[in-house]
Amino acid sequence: MIEIKNVRKSFNALEVLKGINLTVNKGEVVTIIGGSGSGKSTLLTCINGLEPINSGQITIDGTDVHAKGTDLNKLRRKVGIVFQQWNAFPHLTVLENVMLAPRKVLGLAKEKAEEIAVKQLTHVGLREKLSVYPNRMSGGQQQRMAIARALAMSPEYMLFDEVTSALDPMLVGEVLDTLKMLAEEGMTMICVTHEMAFARDVSDRVAFFHHGVMAEIGTPDQLFGAPQHPDTQAFLASVR
Amino acid sequence: MFDTALTWSDLAFLAQGAAMTLAVTAVSVTAGTVLGIVFGVLRVQLGAIWSAPLTFVLDVFRSVPLLIQLVLGNALQSIAKLGWAPFTTSCVVLSLYTAAYCSEIIRGGIDAVPATTRRAARSLGMTWWQDMRYIVAPLATRVSLPAWIGLTLGVMKDSALVLWLGLIELLRASQILVTRLQEPLFILLICGVIYFVISFPIARLGGYLERRWSPND
Ligand SMILES: Nc1ncnc2c1ncn2[C@@H]1O[C@H](COP(=O)(O)OP(=O)(O)OP(=O)(O)O)[C@@H](O)[C@H]1O
Numbered sequence: 431m432i433e434i435k436n437v438r439k440s441f442n443a444l445e446v447l448k449g450i451n452l453t454v455n456k457g458e459v460v461t462i463i464g465g466s467g468s469g470k471s472t473l474l475t476c477i478n479g480l481e482p483i484n485s486g487q488i489t490i491d492g493t494d495v496h497a498k499g500t501d502l503n504k505l506r507r508k509v510g511i512v513f514q515q516w517n518a519f520p521h522l523t524v525l526e527n528v529m530l531a532p533r534k535v536l537g538l539a540k541e542k543a544e545e546i547a548v549k550q551l552t553h554v555g556l557r558e559k560l561s562v563y564p565n566r567m568s569g570g571q572q573q574r575m576a577i578a579r580a581l582a583m584s585p586e587y588m589l590f591d592e593v594t595s596a597l598d599p600m601l602v603g604e605v606l607d608t609l610k611m612l613a614e615e616g617m618t619m620i621c622v623t624h625e626m627a628f629a630r631d632v633s634d635r636v637a638f639f640h641h642g643v644m645a646e647i648g649t650p651d652q653l654f655g656a657p658q659h660p661d662t663q664a665f666l667a668s669v670r
Numbered sequence: 671m672f673d674t675a676l677t678w679s680d681l682a683f684l685a686q687g688a689a690m691t692l693a694v695t696a697v698s699v700t701a702g703t704v705l706g707i708v709f710g711v712l713r714v715q716l717g718a719i720w721s722a723p724l725t726f727v728l729d730v731f732r733s734v735p736l737l738i739q740l741v742l743g744n745a746l747q748s749i750a751k752l753g754w755a756p757f758t759t760s761c762v763v764l765s766l767y768t769a770a771y772c773s774e775i776i777r778g779g780i781d782a783v784p785a786t787t788r789r790a791a792r793s794l795g796m797t798w799w800q801d802m803r804y805i806v807a808p809l810a811t812r813v814s815l816p817a818w819i820g821l822t823l824g825v826m827k828d829s830a831l832v833l834w835l836g837l838i839e840l841l842r843a844s845q846i847l848v849t850r851l852q853e854p855l856f857i858l859l860i861c862g863v864i865y866f867v868i869s870f871p872i873a874r875l876g877g878y879l880e881r882r883w884s885p886n887d
C-alpha cells in the first residue's frame with residue numbers, strides 16, 4: 431500500500447505540491463490526469479524518493495520513504511518507474527539493459543538474470559530484439575524495453591509517467607496495450623497520462639491534479655461522467 | 671644519404687632518449703589521468719560553487735607555460751629540500767599539468783551523460799557507485815576519448831621540455847648528436863620518425879575504439 435499524507439513540495443519559491451493525500455491499495459490502478467505543470471511528475475518522483483519533500487509523509491508498505499534511515503536503493507527495488515523520455519542505456523544491448531539491475535542490484539547469477547530478462551522482454555513483445563542496441567529501435571520499442579527493465583526487478587508497484595507522450599501517434603497503441611496487460615495481471619500502478627480513453631479503460635480510480643492540488647478523485651464513471659469540480663469540467667472539456 | 675658519420679652507438683643513444691621520453695610520458699599520463707578522474711568527478715559532485723577553489727588551482731596549471739612550471743617546480747623542491755631527482759620532479763610537474771587538462775575532459779564527459787539516463791539507473795535501485803561504474807563511466811569514456819588521446823599525444827611532445835632539468839630525452843639526445851656530428855637534417859629526420867612511431871599507435875587506438883563503439887550509439 432502506498433500512503434501519501436499531506437505532502438508538500440517546493441522547487442525554491444515555487445510550491446508544486448500543495449498538500450496531496452492519496453492512498454493506493456495493492457492491486458489498484460490509479461491514473462492521474464491534469465494540466466501541464468500541475469505537479470503530476472513531481473509526485474511520482476517523490477514517491478520513489480528521487481526527489482525530497484518539504485513536509486508530509488509518503489509510506490510504502492509502512493516504510494517512510496523520506497525518513498533519514500530509509501534505504502532508498504532497497505525501496506526502489508519494489509517500486510518501478512518508467513519515464514516519459516526513453517532512457518535506454520545506449521551502450522548496452524536490449525538484453526543487457528534489462529539484465530543489468532537484476533545482476534548488480536539483486537546480485538543474481540548471470541544465467542538467472544538472463545532468464546528473467548528474456549521472460550520480461552518476451553512479455554512486452556521484444557523477444558526478437560535481445561541483441562539489438564536501443565538506438566536501432568523505435569520509440570515504442572524503447573519504451574517497452576524500459577517497462578521490461580523495470581519489471582525485471584519484480585517490483586510490487588509500478589509508476590508510469592506519461593510513457594506515451596513522446597511517441598509518434600502510431601506507436602502509442604502498442605505501449606498502452608502493454609500497460610493494460612499489466613493492469614489486467616493485477617499490478618499495482620499509478621499512471622500519469624494524457625490518454626483519456628486509456629484512463630477510463632484501465633483505472634480503478636482517476637485523480638485530477640490542478641495547480642499542485644488533487645482537485646478531484648473518483649471512479650472513471652464518476653470523474654469522466656459527472657465531474658464535480660469546475661476545474662475538472664473545464665479540463666475535460668479542453669481535452670475532448 | 672648513406673654517407674653519414676652516425677654510428678650504431680649513436681642510434682642506441684637516440685633510442686635511450688626515446689625510452690626516456692616514453693617513460694616520462696607513461697608515468698605522467700597514467701598518474702595525471704588517475705588524478706584527473708578524481709578531480710573531474712569531485713568537480714561534478716561538488717558543483718561549480720564548492721569546487722571553485724579546486725577549479726582555480728587547476729586553471730593555474732593549465733594557463734602557466736609548462737616550461738615555467740618545470741623550472742619553478744624544480745626550484746621549489748630544492749628549497750623544500752625534497753632532494754628529488756630531475757626525473758621525479760619532471761614526472762610530478764607533468765602529472766599535475768596532465769591532471770589539470772584531464773579533469774576538464776572528464777568533467778565534460780560526465781556532464782554529457784543525460785541526467786534522465788542516470789535517474790533511470792538510480793530508479794532501478796542502483797547506488798551512486800553502480801551508476802558511476804556501469805552507466806556513467808562507459809558513456810563518459812566514449813565522449814572523452816578523442817580529447818584524451820589528443821592530450822596524451824600533446825604531453826608526449828611537451829615532455830621534451832624536461833630537457834631543461836637536465837634529462838636526456840629524445841629531443842635533447844638529437845640535439846647533442848647534431849652538435850657533435852653537424853648533420854642536423856638527417857638526425858632531426860630520424861628523431862621525427864621516432865616521435866611518429868611512438869605516436870601513431872596511440873592515435874590509431876583512438877580511431878579503433880571509436881569505430882568499435884560507433885554502431886551502438
Ligand atoms: N527540478 C525542477 N526544478 C525546478 N522546478 C521544477 C523541477 N521539476 C519540475 N519543476 C516545476 O514544477 C512544476 C510541476 O512540474 P511537473 O513536472 O511535476 O508537472 P507535470 O504535472 O508533470 O506537467 P506535465 O504534464 O507538463 O509533465 C512545473 O512548474 C515545473 O516547471
Ligand SMILES: [Mg+2]
Nearest residue numbers: 470471472592
Ligand atoms: Mg510530467
